[in-house]
Amino acid sequence: MSFRQNDLDDSIFAHKGRELLLQWIGLDRATLLRFQLGVSYVEGIRTWSTNEFDSAARITKQFMSWSSIKGENIDRITRTIEPLLVNLGVHLQWQDDPNVYRLIPLLELLESVETLSTMGAGLLNGIRETQQQGVSPKPR
Numbered sequence: 502m503s504f505r506q507n508d509l510d511d512s513i514f515a516h517k518g519r520e521l522l523l524q525w526i527g528l529d530r531a532t533l534l535r536f537q538l539g540v541s542y543v544e545g546i547r548t549w550s551t552n553e554f555d556s557a558a559r560i561t562k563q564f565m566s567w568s569s570i571k572g573e574n575i576d577r578i579t580r581t582i583e584p585l586l587v588n589l590g591v592h593l594q595w596q597d598d599p600n601v602y603r604l605i606p607l608l609e610l611l612e613s614v615e616t617l618s619t620m621g622a623g624l625l626n627g628i629r630e631t632q633q634q635g636v637s638p639k640p641r
Contacts, residue, residue: 502521528545579610579611591624601638
C-alpha cells in the first residue's frame, strides 16, 4: 500500500486501507496456524495492484502438498480435526439437526485410525443409536 499523510485524513481511504491490511494479516495468520497444526495448505494473494481496495481485483491462490506414502501425516491430521468434528457434531446433535448423521463416516474414520476421543466415541455411539431408532438426534 502506498499513501501520504493527506490520504490518512480521508476516512474512506483509511478504512479501506485498514480492511486491506487486515485481510493480508488474516491470510498470513491462517497459514501460520495451519503450519503449526501440520496442515500443508496455504492460501494467499497471487495478484494485486497498489491501493486497489476492490477485493474482486485480488486473486487468491491455494497451494497444498501431500504424501503418497501410505499412512504418512494421517495421525497428525486426524488428531487436528478430531476435536473440531466432535464439537461440530455435539452442536448439531443438541440443536436437533439431522445433519449430524452425515458425520458418522468421518467419526468412524477417526475411530478406525484410533484418534477418536472418548467424547467422540460417545457422540458416535449416541448418533448411531438415534439414527437406527429413527428418533431425534438430540439427547434426552
